[in-house]
Amino acid sequence: xxxxxVIGPSLPMDKVRAGxxxxxxxxxxxxxxxxxxxxxxxxxxxxxxxxxxSVGAATPLSLAWPRAPA
Numbered sequence: 313x314x315x316x317x318v319i320g321p322s323l324p325m326d327k328v329r330a331g332x333x334x335x336x337x338x339x340x341x342x343x344x345x346x347x348x349x350x351x352x353x354x355x356x357x358x359x360x361x362x363x364x365x366s367v368g369a370a371t372p373l374s375l376a377w378p379r380a381p382a
Contacts, residue, residue: 341362348358 344360344362345358348360352358
């Protein structure tokens, strides 16, 4: 686990674990814009890209990452 704050202090892992569990339970393709806004630091707008694909008869997959500038 890493933080962009002060280097050295331990993070409250019980709170981090609880937050990750809550976040994982709320994931859905429709929440991509929310995730993009949540990780903004000095960006002036959220950025995201999503690609859906299948490999053979495998379950369809979806990949998402910050949106390329328009």
